Amino acid sequence: MSLLNRASGSDGGGAEGVAAVLLDGLGRVMWWSSAAEELVGEDTEDVTGRPVEDVLGTRVPPPAAVVRLPAAPDGGSLLVFRERARSGDRERDRDLGRSLLNQQRIGVAEFDTRLRLTRANTAMEALRPAGAGAAWLAELEDCDSEKPVRELLTRVVESGAPIVGVDCRSGPAGSDPVLTLACFPIDDAHGTLAGLAVVATEPTTRLRAHQRLTDAYRRAFEIGESLDVVHAARDLVELLVPGLGDLACVDFPDDVLQGRDPALGYHGFEASAPRRVAVKSADGAWPAAMVQPGERIPPVPDQASHAAVAVGVVRKADAAAARAMLGDDPELVARIVPEHMHSTLGCPLYHRSRLFGYVSVWRTRTPEPFTEAEVRLLQDLCDRTAVALDNAYRYTREHRTALVLQHSLLPPAVTVSAAAETSGIYLPASGSLSVGGDWFDALSLSSMRTGLVVGDVIGHGLQATATMARLRTAVQTLADLDLPPDELLTHLDDLVQRMQAEAEQPDAVGASCLFAVYDPLSRFCQMASAGHPAPGLLLPDGRTEFVPVVPGPPLGVGDNPFETCEVVLPPGSVLALYTDGLVDYDHDIGRGGEELLRNLRRFHASSRSLESVGRDLIGCHPSPERPADDVTLLLARTRAVADEDTVHWEYPADPAAVHDARADVDAQLDAWGLEDLRFSTELIVSELVTNAIRYAGGPVGLRLIRGPVLVCEVSDPSNTQPRLRRALITDEGGRGIFLIAQLAARWGCRYGARGKTIWTEQPLRLVGLPA
Template identity: 60%
Template sequence: METIEVTSPGRDNQETGAGLDGAATALLDGRARICWWSRAASELLGWTGEQVTGKPARRLLASGPAAAPDGGTRRVRLRHSSGRLIEADVRLMEPQAPGATLVVAVPVSAPGGWEQDSALARSVLAQDDIAVVECDMHLRVVRSNAASDLLRPEGAREDWLVELPGTGIHGTVRDFMSRVADTGVPVLAAEYPFGEPGSDRMLSLTCIRIDGPRGVPLGVAMAAIEVTERHRAQQRLSSAYRRAFEIGGSLDVVHSARDLAAVLVPALGDLAFVDFPDAVLQGQDPELGYPGQEASAARRVAAQSADGIWPASLVQLGEPVPPIPARPETAVVAVGDVLVADADLSREILGQDPELIRRFMPEGMHGSLGCPLYHRGRFFGYASVYRTDNPLPFVDADIKLMQDLCGRTAQAIDHAFRFTREHRTAVVLQESLLPPAATESAAAETAGAYLPASGSVSVGGDWFDAFPLSSLRIALVVGDVIGHGLQATATMARLRTAVQTLADLDLPPDELLARLDDLVQRMESEAQEPGMVGASCLFAVYDPVTGLCQMASAGHPPPALVRPGGGVDYLPVVPGPMLGVGENPFEVLSVTLPVGSVLALYTDGLVRRGDGDGDGEAALLGALGRLAGADRPLDEMGVELMGSHPVQEYRDDDVTLLLARTRTVAEQDTATWEYPADPAAVHEARADVSAQLAAWGLEELMFATELIVSELVTNAIRYAGGPVALRLIRDRVLVCEVADPSNTQPRLRRALSTDEGGRGLFLIAQLATRWGCRYGARGKTLWTEQALVPSL
């Protein structure tokens, strides 16, 4: 085909040629009939050359004139072969051949047509802050603007943006540019590091595909903006919010203030402080409302500096804070808002007072943020942060961070106050429910020690007890209730009372634990939260006459025994299930203890070491072996065991210890007889008792004791048969025991004046200070106690 040269009035030929790339063209003869039709025109309007050759061009025109008087571009609507209309920019040109007209049509792809598109492209490429790179479909750089040269690292190639090695969520830069070129799906604001190794400089990259007028991909364009400062600010804020979770972890108000100051610097500024009212430092709940800085006595409890040096002119850590006069500028503080101030406003707030300015404004201050610590309408303190090295003003994100951090700190302080109140109440209640630390009896001397859980853990339900039983015996109890807080303390109180009540019935250890298990199951069924009631317990009974100790365990650690001649080990008691499980029997361990043995009962808090060493049981045995001595007071042993054991540093649970040093009743202080089921044996029993009391020098008890023995032996022979055993035990009281083979429980009743009998137990109750009945493996034992008159 012959080359046709065309010109357009008032246009540069080079510009015209550039504008024709990919355009639909047609050549008209002198009668405006189509004599040549380009392939691009066929693709645009759907008509082939054979279909339109020789036809008038106006048939393809749906609206608007076919020509512009000045030969410029005119927007028209053209008819597609399918019937739809296509809006296009049309330009008529005059070729050198006379009488002919060249028509160039470009479909409208954006408002403004050729001129505005070109202007937009020139404006984008002329940006100083936005680096723009245009690449072909093979990602070779076609052109770039001056801004890309300014961002280019020293020594980097021209295509350095395309070859950035950093990876993001879209992969490498070349990866996502290839996907954009293939799919046409743009990538927006992908962040990639660049610069020297170790640099934190960051670019935000946006990539789009460039399509020709007919939708043919021509290449890709990428715009890059440096967002280093924004990235640093985001990283700083993200780090601050992550560290905010550490605030208040200790449940200590001063520690929480220091946590806050450590987050404020360097997240928001170079210097930060926290002040607390005196009431908060004294553990008192603040009153509702904000008292005003001029009226609230405060003290600096935390101070943080970026360089580690707190300016000497400012209020120092631990010093009282000078009051600041109330001013309208500080009214926002009264409603919990953040006070944003520069140096000039700060001087105004301080009333231009040189001393206040020196105490509150660091040298070179550019700005400050101040925020009260408010929670539930209570003012817990005030925090402030300064910028001295950084001249940038605080932005909304900084203010929001300050509010969030101060709000979290105030909430942590309020939690610490509530925890402290509950912990103090639970400790007082727990200690008031425990028995005296030391006891003395004919059976043993005891010393108990209790340490509540510390730190962020509330008091648990550990308890110990040592109380006398019939016939000079002693009961030793240690228990551990599941859970912490007041609920655990209340459960402990109920269980301790139940143990004492059941022990007064002289039940054997296994039966007592079975009854206690029933009680815990009932408590569990009544609890609002199932699974929250349960306990372990060790119950032991020691008889000083025989030296026999019987014990049973409900899921509790075994006691340790220190023998008087040396040697320490754990007693092989078989632990049953914890209280509340039910349907499992408990086993009784019977062991004879030498006189002077030390029995150590404890809760698991004593042997569960917080350092991760699982050999706490061996450590306890070793400590007992070193500390136990014949003359070593038990209370001193308890203090050293509780104080020197590593658990002291990690008290996440209560620690309870009960030490008991066994005693025995001398053989000459007991007398035992056995009688047949013969009424005549009553007289013999009275005679034996009288003789024994005379030998002991207890003639003043002879009449009452003879009467008690007569009634008990008579009833045993009459209702239970024989044999009947009689035993007297002399200690601080005189114990009289009568055992028979019957399991029938005698009952105390008030006889009528006409009754011939029924007054025996009534008389015994009047003559004895205490009396009762206990059951053994076979039969029962009735016992009485009479106080001995001290000798003058």
């Protein structure tokens, strides 16, 4: 039976159209294949037992087409034959193959079973990309599976099943398909696989248009991400070419380019003399004859364009209509219309009744005109771009307001005092972030001391700027009380907790802060940190290190004390206070801090101004032009008051000591050449020493400091707070502090571990002496 199955095309896997007849020893039919039934036209039941000659008669095939095989010991045999092919069928087969190979728009290639290209027609060779090798067809990539075509051919060889409708590309993932393939096996005359045939066609126009629309809508989400109007225009033309046309441009009025909101309504786009801000050409070169980026658009006489802009719709035109709109002026046509243009679209960038610009797209090489689907696409893209431009203006307005407010709240960039010279730099974040809450300050404290503060508020925008303003004001007020750094931060922490209780989003209110006080007489610098990085220190001998301050929790956490760190700073030492935006090198603050110390040592020189040193340090930031976060840097180069510019006395609690104090002060002022301040200083010393002896007891300390101002300090063991009040005519006392306030430029009181110190300042420049 296996022999019968092989012989029968219907019952086994033999060649199609092969007929088989099983005969006994007398030549009678014992079995009749289905192929024989089809060739002869009789069923098996009708021919069984009949002589084969009677059954076949004249229809017996010629002997050349018959094969007799022994089938049984009794002399039986198997008769195998097939119908002779008609000459007409062979001719039609040859005509079909020749016509297929001669197709001009259908590529045909033949591969052997080892996937080697054996031949290809002229159309297939024309589809080969320039510079591609002989195996280029197998190296294409399936758009769906992203596998090479070679794997698909291998599958056809192994399974024998054809594969049709495979879209392939030769470029990167996401690029348009270049060919559509069909692959099927080629069998020889005996049904054995002899090779593969591949038929290739270019994707249809409809498919290419669908791919362009899909890709354009996908990329439309990238428009306006930078919140910059010019960048948004460039994003749009990058999407339009080659996604929609062969050339595209965007024009903006001056209001948009100069950061002003366009006026409400339509006031004539061409009348505003817009400028070209973005262009794109499919061949990479923008036509030299056309309006170039940065140039103004010449006036256009056509009123239809005004109407189109006014209503905010897409305008579609062919070459003749476009030239007619320009009055067929050859010079104007050359400036506005590209050569070989056959179709154009134009659409205004319109949003909230404001005209932000105008977009033009042309087709020169693409043969198809714009479809209605592409018109809708351009409208959608322009609407999206207009929204992005409006968002950019909203951001720009808030950013500008916050930036003005921020800079108005910051102190002068450079300050000079007897204690230190300082230089501060603030660089706002770029990109989608608005101005943040970073701040720095250099405060003039009593007795020629200086206070240095740097802070960083959580978040960005006006809310962060307003929080910064409140904290900076609070620091100034608390610093005037001469509080130690740790105590000042404790009060500041209480303020932030109250602000959190008042806020709708408490987690959005918080800050870090570092406060330092430097005394030029003792050369001591005390500081405390609330979640802020330690400042860098450059000593006069060139050594650099971080001040060993222990950061406490950020402001607003509460219930944790702050620690005070005290270091000695020789004259000429440089402190670098900063926010984390300066040292955040790819989220590695440790590496950024070490880089800061190296650069501080490299750029600093005693002959250079701190301002120039600060600019160099900022310039070493990984993104100095577009930092991801606010960058703040405060540099302070310390000074010291010379020993000969200060003098100190101590007196017992004896009223007679007031006379001694006046005499000592007079003598010292004469020695310093400050005789013109003798009268006012005598009155101040007399009042303060008298009050100290009368109300606080002794000992009473008196110190004079000469610098830009003359400082007079009187210390006593009492913690009583002196108060300024206006005495009545009938009052016998209460006028001393009022008198001091009239004679001194500044006065105040600070408390120490024991007792208090009342201090006054008299500017030396008021008496014609150098400051």
